[in-house]
Amino acid sequence: MDVADLTPAQARERFRGGERRPTAGWCRGWTQANLIAVPKALAYELLLFAHRNAQACPVLDVGEAGAFQTRLFPGDLRTDLPGYRVYRDGRPVADRDAVVAEWREDLVPFLIGCSFTFEQALLAEGVPVRHLEQGSNVPMYVTGVPCEPSGVLSGPLVVSMRPVPEPLVATAVEVSGRYPMVHGAPVHVGDPAELGIDDLARPDFGDPVEVRAGEVPVFWACGVTPQAAIMASGVDFAIGHLPGHMAIIDARDDDYRVT
Amino acid sequence: MDVADLTPAQARERFRGGERRPTAGWCRGWTQANLIAVPKALAYELLLFAHRNAQACPVLDVGEAGAFQTRLFPGDLRTDLPGYRVYRDGRPVADRDAVVAEWREDLVPFLIGCSFTFEQALLAEGVPVRHLEQGSNVPMYVTGVPCEPSGVLSGPLVVSMRPVPEPLVATAVEVSGRYPMVHGAPVHVGDPAELGIDDLARPDFGDPVEVRAGEVPVFWACGVTPQAAIMASGVDFAIGHLPGHMAIIDARDDDYRVT
Known part of the structure; x- marks a missing residue:
C-alpha cells in the first residue's frame, strides 16, 4: 500500500513498529x-513564544502535562512518530524511534503546524515539490533572522x-x-x-534538493523553530520530533484552509 | 475636542486624570x-484558554510579569484605563479608576481584541451602531455557551x-x-x-440598546469572556477592565484588517 493512501491511524501504527x-x-x-514537548515550568514561555512568532509556530493543539495524547493526536506521542530528538541543556543528545523512557510526567506536548499541509495544494496547482519528486526529506535551514523572545x-x-519555477512563484505564494x-x-x-x-x-x-535552471528558492517559516529556540536558549530538557519526521494527526489539510 | 479625535496617548492621559x-x-x-491581568502562576492556563477560545479571546499583546506597560500600551496599565474591576476568589470586589495599590508584582497583563475595532468599518458601510448613536456602552451578555476549558x-x-437592519446583516457579517x-x-x-x-x-x-422594527440582534464574541472565566472558576485574584472601558492602544484598526 502506498504510504500516501494510509490513514493517520495506520501510519501511526507503522511508526509504533x-x-x-x-x-x-x-x-x-x-x-x-x-512536536515540541517541554517541562510544565517552561510551558507558558513556550506558548507565548509560539504566539509571538505565530507564522513559524502556529499552535494546532496542546496536551495536558504528562499526557501523551492530544485531541488531534489520539495515538501515543511517545511512540507513534517516526523519529524523536531528545534535548538536554540545549543540546540534542539522542535521536530515537520512541521516547517512552524519556517522557516525563511534567512534559507538556505542543503540536505545531507544518508546511507539508499545503504541498498537495501546491501540486494541484501545478507547483512541483522537489523533495517529494526526490523521495527525500525537505531541506530546512537555520536563518540569521531572530525570533521575538x-x-x-x-x-x-x-x-x-x-525550489519553484519562476513563472509559478506567484501561484506558490497564493x-x-x-x-x-x-x-x-x-x-x-x-x-x-x-x-x-x-x-x-x-x-x-x-x-538537500536540486534547484534547477529557471527555479527560485522559496522559503517558508518552519515548525522546527521551537527546537532551534530550545538549543539557542540552553533549555534543560525537551523532546521534539526528528525534523521532517512528523506527527500525523486526525485533521484534514482542508481544515486549515481559509477562503 | 471631540473624544473621537483624541490620540491614544491623549485619551490615556484623560483616564489617568x-x-x-x-x-x-x-x-x-x-x-x-x-485587559485581563492574572498572577504568573495562572498565566499559562489563561494563555491556553485564550488560544482554545481564540474568537472570544484573541491575544493582541502580553506584558511581562509585574510590568504595567506592553509594547502596544506604552502608558501605565494601572491608571490609564477609564475603569477597572478587581476580582478576588472569583468575585468582583471593587470597581476602580486606578489599580496602583492593587497591582501585584506577579501580575501578567494580557490585552485581548475588542469589537469596537470594526465599528468604524461598519459605519463606513452604512451599518448603524446603536450604542454609538445612543452615546452609551455596548450591551454584553453572558451566554449559555461553554468555552473550551x-x-x-x-x-x-x-x-x-x-441591532442590525435585516437588509444589512450580510454586510455586517462580511x-x-x-x-x-x-x-x-x-x-x-x-x-x-x-x-x-x-x-x-x-x-x-x-x-441596553433599542432594537427597532426590522432590526435583528447580531452577537459577536466579546473580550470580557476571560473575566467570566475568572468568575466561573473562582480564581483567587485578577484585574480586568470595567466592561466597555477599554485600553486604548497604539495600534490602528487597519492593522487588524485582513483582505
Missing part, C-alpha cells in the same frame, strides 16, 4: 504536525525551502497563503543570503 | 483592547450585541469578518434564546 522515515507525502490529505526563550527562525495556520505564505523568495543562509546544498536539517 | 467613561467612539481609527479555567462565552483578530464575524444572528440569553433589555454588562 519502529519505522523511521520522513513523512513528506504520507497520508495524502491528512495533516502533519511538529519570550522569557528565557529566544532563537533564530528556521525555514523550509522548495496557494500557501490560503493556509495561514500551517505557516502560510513564504517568508522570503530568492537569494538565500538575505536570510543569512550560506549554502543551500548544506541544510541544517533534512536533505 | 480620573475620567470614567465607556470608550466606544473614542480615538477614531485607533484600536481598543480588553484550560486547566482550572472554564466559563461561558460572553457576547456583545448590535465587514466584521475582515477583522478576525478582534472577534471577526458574529457568532450568532437572531434569536437571543439560542445563546441562552433571556432578556436583551437586561445585559450582564454595559447598557
Whole structure:
C-alpha cells in the first residue's frame, strides 16, 4: 500500500513498529504536525513564544502535562512518530524511534503546524515539490533572522525551502497563503543570503534538493523553530520530533484552509 | 475636542486624570483592547484558554510579569484605563479608576481584541451602531455557551450585541469578518434564546440598546469572556477592565484588517 493512501491511524501504527522515515507525502490529505514537548515550568514561555512568532509556530493543539495524547493526536506521542530528538541543556543528545523512557510526567506536548499541509495544494496547482519528486526529506535551514523572545526563550527562525519555477512563484505564494495556520505564505523568495543562509546544498536539517535552471528558492517559516529556540536558549530538557519526521494527526489539510 | 479625535496617548492621559467613561467612539481609527491581568502562576492556563477560545479571546499583546506597560500600551496599565474591576476568589470586589495599590508584582497583563475595532468599518458601510448613536456602552451578555476549558479555567462565552437592519446583516457579517483578530464575524444572528440569553433589555454588562422594527440582534464574541472565566472558576485574584472601558492602544484598526 502506498504510504500516501494510509490513514493517520495506520501510519501511526507503522511508526509504533519502529519505522523511521520522513513523512513528506504520507497520508495524502491528512495533516502533519511538529512536536515540541517541554517541562510544565517552561510551558507558558513556550506558548507565548509560539504566539509571538505565530507564522513559524502556529499552535494546532496542546496536551495536558504528562499526557501523551492530544485531541488531534489520539495515538501515543511517545511512540507513534517516526523519529524523536531528545534535548538536554540545549543540546540534542539522542535521536530515537520512541521516547517512552524519556517522557516525563511534567512534559507538556505542543503540536505545531507544518508546511507539508499545503504541498498537495501546491501540486494541484501545478507547483512541483522537489523533495517529494526526490523521495527525500525537505531541506530546512537555520536563518540569521531572530525570533521575538519570550522569557528565557529566544532563537533564530528556521525555514523550509522548495525550489519553484519562476513563472509559478506567484501561484506558490497564493496557494500557501490560503493556509495561514500551517505557516502560510513564504517568508522570503530568492537569494538565500538575505536570510543569512550560506549554502543551500548544506541544510541544517533534512536533505538537500536540486534547484534547477529557471527555479527560485522559496522559503517558508518552519515548525522546527521551537527546537532551534530550545538549543539557542540552553533549555534543560525537551523532546521534539526528528525534523521532517512528523506527527500525523486526525485533521484534514482542508481544515486549515481559509477562503 | 471631540473624544473621537483624541490620540491614544491623549485619551490615556484623560483616564489617568480620573475620567470614567465607556470608550466606544473614542480615538477614531485607533484600536481598543480588553485587559485581563492574572498572577504568573495562572498565566499559562489563561494563555491556553485564550488560544482554545481564540474568537472570544484573541491575544493582541502580553506584558511581562509585574510590568504595567506592553509594547502596544506604552502608558501605565494601572491608571490609564477609564475603569477597572478587581476580582478576588472569583468575585468582583471593587470597581476602580486606578489599580496602583492593587497591582501585584506577579501580575501578567494580557490585552485581548475588542469589537469596537470594526465599528468604524461598519459605519463606513452604512451599518448603524446603536450604542454609538445612543452615546452609551455596548450591551454584553453572558451566554449559555461553554468555552473550551484550560486547566482550572472554564466559563461561558460572553457576547456583545448590535441591532442590525435585516437588509444589512450580510454586510455586517462580511465587514466584521475582515477583522478576525478582534472577534471577526458574529457568532450568532437572531434569536437571543439560542445563546441562552433571556432578556436583551437586561445585559450582564454595559447598557441596553433599542432594537427597532426590522432590526435583528447580531452577537459577536466579546473580550470580557476571560473575566467570566475568572468568575466561573473562582480564581483567587485578577484585574480586568470595567466592561466597555477599554485600553486604548497604539495600534490602528487597519492593522487588524485582513483582505
